[in-house]
Amino acid sequence: MISQKAKYALRALLALARAGDRGLVTAEIAETQTIPRKFLEQILLDLKRVGIVHSRRGKFGGYYLLKPADNITFGEVLRLIDGPIAPLPCLSRIAYRRCDDCRSEQNCEIRRVFAHVAQSARDVLDRTTIADALTSPGKAEALADYSTQPA
Amino acid sequence: MISQKAKYALRALLALARAGDRGLVTAEIAETQTIPRKFLEQILLDLKRVGIVHSRRGKFGGYYLLKPADNITFGEVLRLIDGPIAPLPCLSRIAYRRCDDCRSEQNCEIRRVFAHVAQSARDVLDRTTIADALTSPGKAEALADYSTQPA
DNA sequence: GACAAACCCTACCGGATTAATGGAGATTTA
DNA sequence: TAAATCTCCATTAATCCGGTAGGGTTTGTC
Numbered sequence: 001m002i003s004q005k006a007k008y009a010l011r012a013l014l015a016l017a018r019a020g021d022r023g024l025v026t027a028e029i030a031e032t033q034t035i036p037r038k039f040l041e042q043i044l045l046d047l048k049r050v051g052i053v054h055s056r057r058g059k060f061g062g063y064y065l066l067k068p069a070d071n072i073t074f075g076e077v078l079r080l081i082d083g084p085i086a087p088l089p090c091l092s093r094i095a096y097r098r099c100d101d102c103r104s105e106q107n108c109e110i111r112r113v114f115a116h117v118a119q120s121a122r123d124v125l126d127r128t129t130i131a132d133a134l135t136s137p138g139k140a141e142a143l144a145d146y147s148t149q150p151a
Numbered sequence: 152m153i154s155q156k157a158k159y160a161l162r163a164l165l166a167l168a169r170a171g172d173r174g175l176v177t178a179e180i181a182e183t184q185t186i187p188r189k190f191l192e193q194i195l196l197d198l199k200r201v202g203i204v205h206s207r208r209g210k211f212g213g214y215y216l217l218k219p220a221d222n223i224t225f226g227e228v229l230r231l232i233d234g235p236i237a238p239l240p241c242l243s244r245i246a247y248r249r250c251d252d253c254r255s256e257q258n259c260e261i262r263r264v265f266a267h268v269a270q271s272a273r274d275v276l277d278r279t280t281i282a283d284a285l286t287s288p289g290k291a292e293a294l295a296d297y298s299t300q301p302a
Numbered sequence: 303g304a305c306a307a308a309c310c311c312t313a314c315c316g317g318a319t320t321a322a323t324g325g326a327g328a329t330t331t332a
Numbered sequence: 333t334a335a336a337t338c339t340c341c342a343t344t345a346a347t348c349c350g351g352t353a354g355g356g357t358t359t360g361t362c
Contacts, residue, residue, distance in 0.1 A: 058330020109284040120271035133260040209359020
């Protein structure tokens with residue numbers, strides 16, 4: 001499960017992408033997206049620190065996308081907020097760590113299986129951008145059947 | 152990330168599969184797999200309750216696979232120990248829950264994207280069995296390149 | 303029938319994480 | 333200067349994770 005925080009971050013970015021150059025103030029995002037205002041502020045600061053959004057302070061300030069929407073991937077947002085996408089530390093790109101109790105990484109059956117899971121998750125998350133998510137369902141979706149029902 | 156507990160469960164099952172009809176006592180699994188003994192006992196009880204393993208008490212007791220190794224999937228073990236595989240509650244098969252703050256599930260961009268992630272995770276986890284994991288790397292692995300390096 | 307080896311069950315616990323909340327401060331524009 | 337806005341830091345309540353502890357029950361052997 002992805003965290004609530006990550007969901008909020010993605011929702012905020014989708015809203016900012018829709019707003020375009022006009023940008024949005026935190027209160028507005030919080031209200032329309034049903035995100036606790038103060039929590040959202042922290043999230044936007046995180047997104048700002050890594051250069052995904054920027055902000056203007058003071059009256060008529062607000063938040064704006066800094067990177068173009070088609071250059072912000074779900075993967076990078078998730079890694080920022082929730083940490084590694086990989087299901088095992090020994091499969092993480094951004095935070096590789098040997099499993100402390102693992103004899104041989106080469107021969108680890110569990111690692112071998114989850115490597116596939118990690119790869120296919122990355123295939124989706126690192127290729128899908130905020131802009132992609134905003135385009136109408138039919139367009140970028142070859143697998144539309146998976147998307148509308150609880151499978 | 153999958154939990155340590157799930158990793159232990161999978162390792163225990165792999166060990167039991169290798170042991171076959173001889174079975175194994177908890178102490179033996181704990182030692183060879185580097186799993187805290189008492190913690191392992193709890194895990195094996197969980198696996199027993201759902202009929203994946205069975206046990207014999209008393210002297211010369213131990214644990215045995217009840218289901219054939221080629222009929223135990225990574226997915227079912229993961230769901231048992233860690234809960235839903237789906238990255239969003241509204242995409243879970245075993246524990247569907249509407250996102251409390253989601254306007255329209257049909258139009259949720261985030262849900263649409265993560266539906267693909269969930270599906271591809273399930274494609275691997277529900278098709279891969281303990282027996283598969285034990286067969287030599289080259290055999291069931293079309294994507295061997297992903298499996299040996301931290302990608 | 304005592305003993306030992308094994309599984310079975312329940313409770314607890316410390317540390318980390320999650321999802322916030324609160325308040326004071328800095329900045330910008332009118 | 334006032335108002336609106338972002339910025340920063342501290343705190344918190346609840347939950348989860350990864351165990352530990354301490355028995356209790358069953359089975360086989362001598």
